Amino acid sequence: xxxxxxxxxxxxxxxxxxxxxxxxxxxxxxxxxxxxxxxxxxxxxxxxxxxxxxxxxxxxxxxxxxxxxxxxxxxxxxxxxxxxxxxxxxxxxxxxxxxxxxxxxxxxxxxxxxxxxxxxxxxxxxxxxxxxxxxxxxxxxxxxxxxxxxxxxxxxxxxxxxxxxxxxxxxxxxxxxxxxxxxxxxxxxxxxxxxxxxxxxxxxxxxxxxxxxxxxxxxxxxxxxxxxxxxxxxxxxxxxxxxxxxxxxxxxxxxxxxxxxxxxxxxxxxxxxxxxxxxxxxxxxxxxxxxxxxxxxxxxxxxxxxxxxxxxxxxxxxxxxxxxxxxxxxxxxxxxxxxxxxxxxxxxxxxxxx
Amino acid sequence: xxxxxxxxxxxxxxxxxxxxxxxxxxxxxxxxxxxxxxxxxxxxxxxxxxxxxxxxxxxxxxxxxxxxxxxxxxxxxxxxxxxxxxxxxxxxxxxxxxxxxxxxxxxxxxxxxxxxxxxxxxxxxxxxxxxxxxxxxxxxxxxxxxxxxxxxxxxxxxxxxxxxxxxxxxxxxxxxxxxxxxxxxxxxxxxxxxxxxxxxxxxxxxxxxxxxxxxxxxxxxxxxxxxxxxxxxxxxxxxxxxxxxxxxxxxxxxxxxxxxxxxxxxxxxxxxxxxxxxxxxxxxxxxxxxxxxxxxxxxxxxxxxxxxxxxxxxxxxxxxxxxxxxxxxxxxxxxxxxxxxxxxxxxxxxxxxxxxxxxxxxxxxxxxxxxxxxxxxxxxxxxxxxxxxxxxxxxxxxxxxxxxxxxxxxxxxxxxxxxxxxxxxxxxxxxxxxxxxxxxxxxxxxxxxxxxxxxxxxxxxxxxxxxxxxxxxxxxxxxxxxxxxxxxxxxxxxxxxxxxxxxxxxxxxxxxxxxxxxxxxxxxxxxxxxxxxxxxxxxxxxxxxxxxxxxxxxxxxxxxxxxxxxxxxxxxxxxxxxxxxxxxxxxxxxxxxxxxxxxxxxxxxxxxxxxxxx
Numbered sequence: 001x002x003x004x005x006x007x008x009x010x011x012x013x014x015x016x017x018x019x020x021x022x023x024x025x026x027x028x029x030x031x032x033x034x035x036x037x038x039x040x041x042x043x044x045x046x047x048x049x050x051x052x053x054x055x056x057x058x059x060x061x062x063x064x065x066x067x068x069x070x071x072x073x074x075x076x077x078x079x080x081x082x083x084x085x086x087x088x089x090x091x092x093x094x095x096x097x098x099x100x101x102x103x104x105x106x107x108x109x110x111x112x113x114x115x116x117x118x119x120x121x122x123x124x125x126x127x128x129x130x131x132x133x134x135x136x137x138x139x140x141x142x143x144x145x146x147x148x149x150x151x152x153x154x155x156x157x158x159x160x161x162x163x164x165x166x167x168x169x170x171x172x173x174x175x176x177x178x179x180x181x182x183x184x185x186x187x188x189x190x191x192x193x194x195x196x197x198x199x200x201x202x203x204x205x206x207x208x209x210x211x212x213x214x215x216x217x218x219x220x221x222x223x224x225x226x227x228x229x230x231x232x233x234x235x236x237x238x239x240x241x242x243x244x245x246x247x248x249x250x251x252x253x254x255x256x257x258x259x260x261x262x263x264x265x266x267x268x269x270x271x272x273x274x275x276x277x278x279x280x281x282x283x284x285x286x287x288x289x290x291x292x293x294x295x296x297x298x299x300x301x302x303x304x305x306x307x308x309x310x311x312x313x314x315x316x317x318x319x320x321x322x323x324x325x326x327x328x329x330x331x332x333x334x335x336x337x338x339x340x341x342x343x344x345x346x347x348x349x350x351x352x353x354x
Numbered sequence: 355x356x357x358x359x360x361x362x363x364x365x366x367x368x369x370x371x372x373x374x375x376x377x378x379x380x381x382x383x384x385x386x387x388x389x390x391x392x393x394x395x396x397x398x399x400x401x402x403x404x405x406x407x408x409x410x411x412x413x414x415x416x417x418x419x420x421x422x423x424x425x426x427x428x429x430x431x432x433x434x435x436x437x438x439x440x441x442x443x444x445x446x447x448x449x450x451x452x453x454x455x456x457x458x459x460x461x462x463x464x465x466x467x468x469x470x471x472x473x474x475x476x477x478x479x480x481x482x483x484x485x486x487x488x489x490x491x492x493x494x495x496x497x498x499x500x501x502x503x504x505x506x507x508x509x510x511x512x513x514x515x516x517x518x519x520x521x522x523x524x525x526x527x528x529x530x531x532x533x534x535x536x537x538x539x540x541x542x543x544x545x546x547x548x549x550x551x552x553x554x555x556x557x558x559x560x561x562x563x564x565x566x567x568x569x570x571x572x573x574x575x576x577x578x579x580x581x582x583x584x585x586x587x588x589x590x591x592x593x594x595x596x597x598x599x600x601x602x603x604x605x606x607x608x609x610x611x612x613x614x615x616x617x618x619x620x621x622x623x624x625x626x627x628x629x630x631x632x633x634x635x636x637x638x639x640x641x642x643x644x645x646x647x648x649x650x651x652x653x654x655x656x657x658x659x660x661x662x663x664x665x666x667x668x669x670x671x672x673x674x675x676x677x678x679x680x681x682x683x684x685x686x687x688x689x690x691x692x693x694x695x696x697x698x699x700x701x702x703x704x705x706x707x708x709x710x711x712x713x714x715x716x717x718x719x720x721x722x723x724x725x726x727x728x729x730x731x732x733x734x735x736x737x738x739x740x741x742x743x744x745x746x747x748x749x750x751x752x753x754x755x756x757x758x759x760x761x762x763x764x765x766x767x768x769x770x771x772x773x774x775x776x777x778x779x780x781x782x783x784x785x786x787x788x789x790x791x792x793x794x795x796x797x798x799x800x801x802x803x804x805x806x807x808x809x810x811x812x813x814x815x816x817x818x819x820x821x822x823x824x825x826x827x828x829x830x831x832x833x834x835x836x837x838x839x840x841x842x843x844x845x846x847x848x849x850x851x852x853x854x855x856x857x858x859x860x861x862x863x864x865x866x867x868x869x870x871x872x873x874x875x876x877x878x879x880x881x882x883x884x885x886x887x888x889x890x891x892x893x894x895x896x897x898x899x900x901x902x903x904x905x906x907x908x909x910x911x912x913x914x915x916x917x918x919x920x921x922x923x924x925x926x927x928x929x930x931x932x933x934x935x936x937x938x939x940x941x942x943x944x945x946x947x948x949x950x951x952x953x954x955x956x957x958x959x960x961x962x963x964x965x966x967x968x
Binding site for chain 2: 141142143144145146147148149150151152154320322
């Protein structure tokens with residue numbers, strides 16, 4: 001079928017860690033993938049940011065980036081976002097991961113997404129590429145297990161449940177044939193434009209306070225931000241991708257020890273940081289205690305980021321990117337060491353102190 | 355079932371699949387690379403299709419197994435590292451407790467079947483949608499009442515229904531499975547098992563020696579899934595049935611017209627020259643060297659060397675089902691008859707239901723029960739008819755051996771083996787079995803110490819069977835609260851000896867045919883490298899250590915005038931009823947010692963014509 005080539009894109013959460021990198025990649029292209037290295041000159045990106053956010057970082061990227069201020073919880077804002085963007089592609093990266101209240105998970109991740117897609121359908125948007133998470137599938141049942149597209153839902157806490165409900169709502173709209181949908185499940189990501197919580201993690205490693213729960217051999221899939229952008233952009237292009245779910249991450253998962261050792265090595269050898277060479281070793285049950293506390297808090301409608309993250313520290317959360325490689329032509333070129341190096345270089349450029 | 359328990363079970367299945375997946379995966383084939391979640395899906399879905407009274411015990415045994423490792427390993431089995439999991443699995447395989455071995459074997463067999471199945475070329479499964487006949491449960495409900503209802507569409511039911519419809523009777527044929535036809539999947543594949551076998555192929559006769567069996571559950575029944583090997587009922591068997599069961603009307607002159615008509619109806623024919631599979635010919639050569647009598651068994655097959663596969667396999671959906679539909683018969687597939695009862699002393703009232711929840715209440719002047727040797731007695735017993743019903747199940751217990759030859763004897767296009775060694779009939783028969791990589795791998799599970807790379811070696815391997823006539827018998831009982839009946843079979847010591855002797859002779863023939871290694875389906879015997887080692891085989895197959903199976907089941911509602919033994923009269927009418935009939939393998943009075951489908955067809959034809967003459 002002859003496709004009407006339309007180089008209009010809409011990015012929600014455009015000032016987020018992933019969103020801003022995606023806007024950059026759409027405008028400038030991704031040098032290390034032959035299908036994505038030369039963006040069409042008429043590429044236009046409409047970027048949704050929250051009221052009160054500073055859009056200057058987006059404006060600096062290109063004058064082909066148009067800023068729309070709004071909230072996906074507002075139907076009027078959603079309608080405004082898609083005006084005149086019939087046939088465009090929507091990248092939905094907005095979502096909430098560490099909220100103050102549990103209710104926000106559902107208001108933003110589930111209802112917000114449904115409302116956004118309703119408006120997109122009304123405006124004639126061709127395809128929605130929706131960013132989900134590893135959380136709908138929970139933790140791997142075995143230490144050597146990898147998730148793939150056949151893995152059943154087993155959501156981890158309220159975040160996972162909200163993303164699961166979001167995926168189900170998106171798939172349902174796709175099945176009704178009203179819009180093309182692709183769901184992307186990235187795990188923990190890293191790279192330039194990182195939020196302060198990630199910089200804090202570097203500091204903890206340096207100061208010997210990085211928590212290792214259990215033996216630290218549990219695997220975690222991580223996604224370097226440009227790898228994720230590559231996956232998202234390929235998912236937007238591939239005809240085969242319609243209606244599918246893809247895991248997008250680095251080529252292979254890393255053990256927690258490997259992640260922390262790599263950060264420490266880079267900080268000390270390349271960024272002149274004096275490291276304590278210690279770990280905050282916690283027994284495996286520390287995570288289980290944190291898990292119980294997290295669950296108790298969440299059942300009360302409360303959310304505590306550090307407890308939540310600690311509860312995940314000894315879990316295996318690893319996936320296979322095999323289907324994306326096969327069907328999308330996904331080629332993750334940056335791996336842990338180089339990705340972390342680029343994150344640290346970005347911090348230095350931004351004047352962020354470790 | 356509690357979702358927490360189900361999730362635990364699923365994680366355990368995942369742990370097994372991940373362990374087996376890495377062990378059995380033949381190298382270098384991209385689709386077999388991890389992460390095996392599709393394998394977990396397959397195994398979990400197979401488990402969910404088991405008979406209820408097996409499904410729950412398997413689930414709880416797995417959970418107990420998982421928890422038990424906390425004591426020895428400090429962690430639940432499914433949380434262990436791969437190497438620790440594999441060690442634990444090995445120790446359970448060698449356990450003296452048969453439940454432990456059986457559990458591991460169950461998961462391992464399913465994993466092997468799925469993984470090795472991917473080595474066989476499989477045609478695009480484009481026809482797996484059921485064929486539409488334009489007649490559904492709503493149509494049956496609105497018509498409500500029929501002159502004849504036939505339950506089951508295997509050879510017994512299809513032939514009965516067709517002949518009655520062609521004689522102008524108003525016939526409804528009800529089938530539990532789907533109307534799929536031969537092109538919905540590759541023959542003898544894993545997909546066929548899922549689509550067309552009862553409980554997806556997971557059916558088991560319980561007893562000291564468990565015997566795995568299979569039943570077709572689709573329009574056409576067993577004829578859709580078997581090899582189509584054809585034998586007439588041996589005259590001495592008919593004579594025995596006449597003497598012991600008071601079966602009338604089975605003199606050769608009376609039976610031969612029915613055999614001849616059936617042979618014509620389904621194109622029973624011998625292979626054109628040069629088409630016999632090498633593995634099948636090997637057995638014939640071995641037998642010839644031993645001076646044993648062997649023969650090529652005719653099949654129902656339309657040979658045409660210009661077609662792919664050498665022609666077109668025949669089955670009920672190729673022959674009688676279309677004839678039935680042309681004659682105006684109504685076919686209601688995907689509908690299960692739950693029970694029936696007499697109304698006003700004259701008509702039958704039948705309760706049936708569909709998986710979608712459609713409930714039917716139908717009436718029939720005459721009722722033919724043709725569900726096969728297990729389902730027919732189960733349905734009769736559920737409906738309160740129990741005299742000599744389901745008390746005398748017979749089957750052909752079968753033991754297999756895999757032979758390794760110095761050169762290729764097997765290929766993806768091997769086709770169906772057709773030679774049988776009949777020297778020792780009726781005590782036992784040998785033949786060559788379906789030898790796809792998946793089936794070979796299943797057979798080799800008993801030989802973990804011979805590390806065999808099936809993905810490269812399988813062309814040199816073929817599977818053979820020794821099938822005995824047997825003297826044991828079994829029962830079929832419906833269990834309250836469960837849909838599937840409990841099948842039990844008692845293998846006698848003499849059966850165990852016959853199986854031992856049959857296996858021994860079969861191995862002799864295979865060594866004579868040039869086999870360099872044999873892998874019998876008996877645990878802990880090990881492989882045999884020469885005829886000198888045959889003495890290692892046990893004289894009788896051991897209880898619990900042998901993997902026995904059968905594809906021939908019958909005699910659960912024997913026919914004849916001897917009312918102390920028989921459920922039905924000489925023409926299939928159930929004793930004590932005017933308008934209730936059985937027409938399937940259940941009627942055969944005892945094990946015929948040969949592939950039974952020729953007997954089923956001839957008796958179905960004979961009995962249907964007898965019914966029409968009245």
